[in-house]
Structure formats: C-alpha cells, structure tokens
Amino acid sequence: MQTEARDHGGNLDAAMRRHGGDMTRWIDLSTGINPVPYPVPHLEPRAFTALPTRGDMEALRAAAAVCYDSRAHVTPMAGAQAVIQAVPHLARPGDARVLGPTYNEHTAALGACGWRVAEVTTPEALAGADCAVVVNPNNPDGARYDPARLRALASQVGLLVVDESFVDPDPELSLAPMLHRGPENVIVMRSFGKFYGLAGLRLGFALSGAEIAARLADLAGPWPVSGPAIEVARAALGDRDWQRETSARLARDAARLDALALRAGWSLVGGTPLFRTYATPDAAAAQEALAQHHIWSRVFPYAPGWLRLGLAGSQDDWDRLSAALG
Amino acid sequence: MQTEARDHGGNLDAAMRRHGGDMTRWIDLSTGINPVPYPVPHLEPRAFTALPTRGDMEALRAAAAVCYDSRAHVTPMAGAQAVIQAVPHLARPGDARVLGPTYNEHTAALGACGWRVAEVTTPEALAGADCAVVVNPNNPDGARYDPARLRALASQVGLLVVDESFVDPDPELSLAPMLHRGPENVIVMRSFGKFYGLAGLRLGFALSGAEIAARLADLAGPWPVSGPAIEVARAALGDRDWQRETSARLARDAARLDALALRAGWSLVGGTPLFRTYATPDAAAAQEALAQHHIWSRVFPYAPGWLRLGLAGSQDDWDRLSAALG
Numbered sequence: 001m002q003t004e005a006r007d008h009g010g011n012l013d014a015a016m017r018r019h020g021g022d023m024t025r026w027i028d029l030s031t032g033i034n035p036v037p038y039p040v041p042h043l044e045p046r047a048f049t050a051l052p053t054r055g056d057m058e059a060l061r062a063a064a065a066v067c068y069d070s071r072a073h074v075t076p077m078a079g080a081q082a083v084i085q086a087v088p089h090l091a092r093p094g095d096a097r098v099l100g101p102t103y104n105e106h107t108a109a110l111g112a113c114g115w116r117v118a119e120v121t122t123p124e125a126l127a128g129a130d131c132a133v134v135v136n137p138n139n140p141d142g143a144r145y146d147p148a149r150l151r152a153l154a155s156q157v158g159l160l161v162v163d164e165s166f167v168d169p170d171p172e173l174s175l176a177p178m179l180h181r182g183p184e185n186v187i188v189m190r191s192f193g194k195f196y197g198l199a200g201l202r203l204g205f206a207l208s209g210a211e212i213a214a215r216l217a218d219l220a221g222p223w224p225v226s227g228p229a230i231e232v233a234r235a236a237l238g239d240r241d242w243q244r245e246t247s248a249r250l251a252r253d254a255a256r257l258d259a260l261a262l263r264a265g266w267s268l269v270g271g272t273p274l275f276r277t278y279a280t281p282d283a284a285a286a287q288e289a290l291a292q293h294h295i296w297s298r299v300f301p302y303a304p305g306w307l308r309l310g311l312a313g314s315q316d317d318w319d320r321l322s323a324a325l326g
Numbered sequence: 327m328q329t330e331a332r333d334h335g336g337n338l339d340a341a342m343r344r345h346g347g348d349m350t351r352w353i354d355l356s357t358g359i360n361p362v363p364y365p366v367p368h369l370e371p372r373a374f375t376a377l378p379t380r381g382d383m384e385a386l387r388a389a390a391a392v393c394y395d396s397r398a399h400v401t402p403m404a405g406a407q408a409v410i411q412a413v414p415h416l417a418r419p420g421d422a423r424v425l426g427p428t429y430n431e432h433t434a435a436l437g438a439c440g441w442r443v444a445e446v447t448t449p450e451a452l453a454g455a456d457c458a459v460v461v462n463p464n465n466p467d468g469a470r471y472d473p474a475r476l477r478a479l480a481s482q483v484g485l486l487v488v489d490e491s492f493v494d495p496d497p498e499l500s501l502a503p504m505l506h507r508g509p510e511n512v513i514v515m516r517s518f519g520k521f522y523g524l525a526g527l528r529l530g531f532a533l534s535g536a537e538i539a540a541r542l543a544d545l546a547g548p549w550p551v552s553g554p555a556i557e558v559a560r561a562a563l564g565d566r567d568w569q570r571e572t573s574a575r576l577a578r579d580a581a582r583l584d585a586l587a588l589r590a591g592w593s594l595v596g597g598t599p600l601f602r603t604y605a606t607p608d609a610a611a612a613q614e615a616l617a618q619h620h621i622w623s624r625v626f627p628y629a630p631g632w633l634r635l636g637l638a639g640s641q642d643d644w645d646r647l648s649a650a651l652g
Binding site for chain 1: 337338339340349354357359363366371372373374375376377378379380381382404405407408410411415431435438519523524525526527528544545546547548549550551552553554555558
C-alpha cells in the first residue's frame with residue numbers, strides 16, 4: 001500500500017528488527033515529539049465508553065481557540081495528519097505547490113487525490129497555485145516565515161495551507177491570531193501531539209473561515225476524535241503554566257543538543273525547539289552509528305548529509321546520547 | 327454545518343439542556359452501545375505518547391482478523407463512521423442505493439460527495455447500483471439478511487458496502503468469514519465501540535480485498551487510530567470469554583427490555599441484542615415521557631411511531647426504566 005511505503009519518522013519497530021533490543025532499550029529521537037509529555041490526568045470512564053457529544057466537541061474547540069489565540073473556526077480532527085488527508089478534497093484538483101523540502105505527507109496526500117504537485121523553494125514561487133502549502137516553522141530545516149507575509153500571499157493563491165505543527169513554542173510565528181474575518185481561503189493546521197508529547201492520542205486542529213470549516217466537518221464526520229483525546233486536551237490546552245515551562249525547557253534542551261552535535265563535528269542546518277537538523281558528512285552512517293547505541297534518528301532521502309534528532313527526555317537518555325555522540 | 331445538523335443518537339447534551347439534570351442523572355438509551363463495557367486495562371504511557379508503529383497496527387489487524395474469523399484485508403479506522411466517510415471516495419460518484427430505512431449517515435456521506443442516492447426497500451432493488459449499501463442486521467428495524475445472498479449480490483453492483491456495526495452478537499450473519507479470495511468489490515464494516523461498549527475510543531474496521539484496502543489506507547493516512555484504542559482493542563478482540571458472556575447477557579437483557587415494553591403497551595418492530603425498536607402510539611410523546619425521568623431514547627423522523635431503546639446497564643438503571651415505563 002502506498003501509505004505503508006512512505007518514508008516516516010516514528011518507525012522504530014523496523015529499526016528494532018534490524019538492531020535488536022526491545023522498546024525499553026531504545027531511545028526514539030526520529031520524531032519531533034516532546035519527550036516529556038503533559039501528564040495524562042485520570043480519565044473518567046465516560047471518555048472511553050460514550051460517543052463524544054456536541055458539548056464535548058464545543059468545549060474542545062473553545063479550549064483550542066483560547067490556547068491558539070484565534071477567533072477563526074476550529075475543526076478538531078484525528079491529528080494534523082487527518083487535516084493533511086482532508087485538504088486535497090477541499091477543492092477540485094489543480095496545481096498545487098509545496099514550499100520545500102518539507103514534510104512529505106502534503107505532496108503525497110495531494111498527489112494521491114489527483115493534484116499536480118510541484119515543490120518550490122521560495123514563498124514567492126507559490127503565487128498562482130490553486131493550492132499552496134507552507135510549513136511554518138519548516139520541518140526539517142526550521143525555516144521561519146513571517147505570518148503577515150503568508151497572510152498577504154493568500155490573495156495570490158486558490159487555497160493557502162499553513163502547517164503549524166511545530167509552532168507552539170514560537171507563537172509569534174502563528175497565523176492563527178490573524179485569521180479573524182478572513183482571508184477565507186486559508187487553513188492553519190495545528191498539531192496537539194507534538195508539543196504536548198501525546199502523539200498517540202491523535203488530535204489536531206484546522207483553523208479556517210466558516211465555509212472551509214463546514215466542509216472539513218463534513219469530511220471528518222460527527223465523531224472525528226476520541227473521548228480520551230478530548231478530555232486530555234481540554235486540560236492541556238488550558239494549562240498556561242505547563243506550556244510556559246515546557247517552552248523554556250525545550251529551548252534549553254535544544255541548545256544542549258546543539259552543543260553535543262557540534263562536539264561531534266556536525267553543524268546545525270536548522271530546527272525548532274522540538275527537533276534539530278544537522279549537516280553530517282554521511283547521515284546514513286551517522287544514523288547507523290547511533291542505532292548501534294539503540295538511538296533512532298531520522299534521515300532524508302533528498303539530503304544525504306542531513307540527520308534530524310528530537311530531544312532526549314530523561315537524564316539517562318541524555319547521558320546515553322552524549323556517550324553515543326562523543 | 328451539515329454534519330452538525332444531522333439527526334443522531336448520542337446527543338444527550340441537548341436533552342439535558344431541555345430537561346435539566348447533569349450527566350450523572352441521565353440514563354442514555356439513545357444509542358445501541360453496550361452499557362457494560364469491556365474493562366479498560368491499565369494503559370502503558372506509550373499508548374498516549376508515541377505514534378502507533380506499523381507493528382502496533384499490524385498486531386491490531388491480526389487481532390481483528392482472528393476475532394472476525396476473516397482472511398480479508400483489515401483496515402483499522404477511527405470508527406465505523408470513518409469507513410462510512412471514506413466509502414464515497416472509493417469510486418467516481420454515480421448511482422448509490424441504500425437498503426432502507428436505515429442509519430442515515432450512509433446516504434448523507436454519499437450525497438455530500440456528489441453521489442445520487444436512492445433508498446430502496448428490498449435487496450433485489452440494489453442490483454444495478456454503482457454503490458449498494460446494506461446494514462446487516464439493520465438499524466433500527468433489526469432486519470437480517472443472509473450473508474451468502476449478499477455475497478451473490480456483489481456481482482450485480484459496482485461496490486457493495488455491508489455495514490455490520492451490530493453483528494457481533496450474531497456472528498453467523500457476518501460476511502467477513504466469506505471474503506477470502508473475493509469478491510473484490512465488497513467492503514464489510516465492523517464497529518468496535520458498540521459491542522465492547524467503548525464508543526469513545528473511535529475504532530472500526532473495513533474488511534475488503536487488497537485493492538480497496540490500499541485505497542482506504544491512503545484515505546485514512548498512516549495513523550488513523552489512537553494508541554489507547556489499539557491497546558484496548560488488542561485485549562478485547564482476543565477475549566473470547568468476555569465476548570461469549572457478553573453475547574449471552576445482551577440476549578437476556580434484550581428479552582428483559584422487550585418484556586417491559588410489552589407491558590407498556592408497545593410492540594416490537596425489531597432489533598438486535600444491542601437495541602430494540604418499538605411501535606408506540608406516539609414516539610415523540612413517549613420520548614418526552616421518558617425524558618421526564620431523565621431517560622433518553624431515540625425517535626426517527628420517518629417513522630412517527632418508532633422508539634428505539636438501547637439496553638440499561640446497572641440494576642438501578644433497569645429499576646428506573648421499569649418505573650418509567652410502568
């Protein structure tokens with residue numbers, strides 16, 4: 001199946017088969033998921049047993065709107081990935097342009113639905129596209145785009161998709177607070193799982209005008225997200241103290257990782273507080289060397305020198321990473 | 327939004343606004359969800375924090391295949407509803423026929439994607455459709471169709487969708503064990519949440535041939551279901567003892583509900599062990615009378631006499647229901 005064959009981080013089990021060691025032995029740094037998750041509160045049985053009600057969904061939407069400082073329409077979906085899967089169905093297939101290199105699911109999802117997809121390398125080259133996709137900050141190189149400039153770009157494209165999956169620690173980059181009263185052809189995507197370290201819950205949000213929100217809701221159906229996801233997210237999205245402390249810790253830990261990588265002779269390509277991408281002499285060899293230490297990383301078929309690392313969590317994991325890179 | 331406006335069970339919060347009383351006061355019998363859920367085991371933190379791996383998904387598929395006694399390809403999705411949402415995208419829109427009256431999401435999802443949808447009242451009238459939908463056993467009238475006869479129907483339609491959301495207590499009705507080596511144009515849908523009483527987890531399955539499975543996987547994306555759903559379902563789908571005891575209890579409790587309804591002067595239209603539909607002189611009045619007792623039920627716009635009730639769970643809930651109907 002095409003989806004199965006696509007290249008992803010997070011595919012630790014394949015690495016385990018090759019290098020041995022069970023889940024408890026490995027440190028998975030192949031994703032950009034915060035390794036110190038929001039503490040899952042006790043979940044009421046109802047979160048598991050009952051269909052989420054409209055009231056549950058409304059409360060989730062409200063929590064996201066406050067957290068993201070947005071008065072746009074909020075559509076909860078089963079992960080930012082679910083928004084990516086829905087986007088190709090929002091308009092008749094035409095010419096899509098993706099600002100790249102970037103997360104490969106955008107191109108894959110659009111292409112699978114009959115869009116002609118081209119990768120462009122500057123925001124200016126997006127003008128004229130029927131659908132334009134920008135990841136801000138970008139994965140894996142950390143490129144950052146001024147949200148006001150992106151907003152202005154909306155008038156030059158059919159549909160503008162801004163994937164803000166990694167923006168939480170850098171809220172000043174987000175277009176979400178500017179989406180009030182248009183433009184109506186913009187979708188901002190937010191991931192819940194990455195910043196809150198709870199990717200298993202499968203939750204993300206689309207922020208948009210009313211018309212796109214209605215079509216996304218039709219595509220998603222009445223119960224797109226789980227009860228546990230709703231209950232955990234309502235707590236997490238409202239926990240300003242945890243968010244502030246987490247952003248500060250992620251910034252410190254990103255600097256710590258950069259220092260280890262520099263010592264190993266690598267240079268920083270770019271990144272966000274949730275992941276760092278380094279230029280290495282041979283990324284495949286570096287990945288293999290880390291895997292010998294049961295540390296899993298991410299390489300990119302289009303950039304043979306690039307290695308991406310997420311942050312380690314526990315002190316023990318940092319020590320192992322330091323030793324492996326030393 | 328269209329989805330929000332559609333008529334569903336499970337919408338207890340609207341009833342609460344009208345009649346007062348919080349969630350703890352109400353007995354929600356408006357759905358066909360087993361009120362005695364599979365006991366949620368302790369969940370490892372990884373279920374919440376990590377993206378499900380291919381290995382996790384493969385194990386879930388294997389557990390479903392064994393439980394459903396099927397060698398077809400299994401595609402896990404975020405609820406049977408997610409399969410319903412995907413079906414319209416599996417073929418170019420054409421003439422769809424739905425054997426009805428039945429669960430309204432099939433017609434709604436197909437219609438929203440440009441299919442012309444007609445409701446027909448006999449299986450024979452499905453022949454010639456580009457897409458034919460049968461719910462077996464049917465919701466809400468409990469009509470049952472011979473799976474071998476449905477299998478034969480596949481050669482007379484473009485795509486045959488068999489929604490088996492309520493078939494778990496009646497496995498002899500399932501087409502799943504017959505899907506080996508074709509026909510290739512059949513999708514069997516299974517719900518996890520209803521029989522296991524865990525609708526909040528959002529999990530369902532499509533059983534099909536390889537080609538449809540590949541297209542469903544493309545539509546669903548790489549991480550369509552949550553870690554908690556995978557972990558709970560792997561345990562529940564393999565628990566034969568719980569399944570056997572639950573099927574027996576549901577049968578007993580369905581008979582118990584029928585006895586109460588008969589005493590109230592209603593007659594059985596039909597049902598499954600998970601819900602019962604009764605003919606009443608005035609279903610809206612009956613629903614209102616039950617709501618005064620904080621018991622929520624389901625009525626149907628197309629059948630003003632029909633009232634559907636799910637089963638009560640605790641003895642206390644049965645006593646309250648008995649008093650309300652008495």
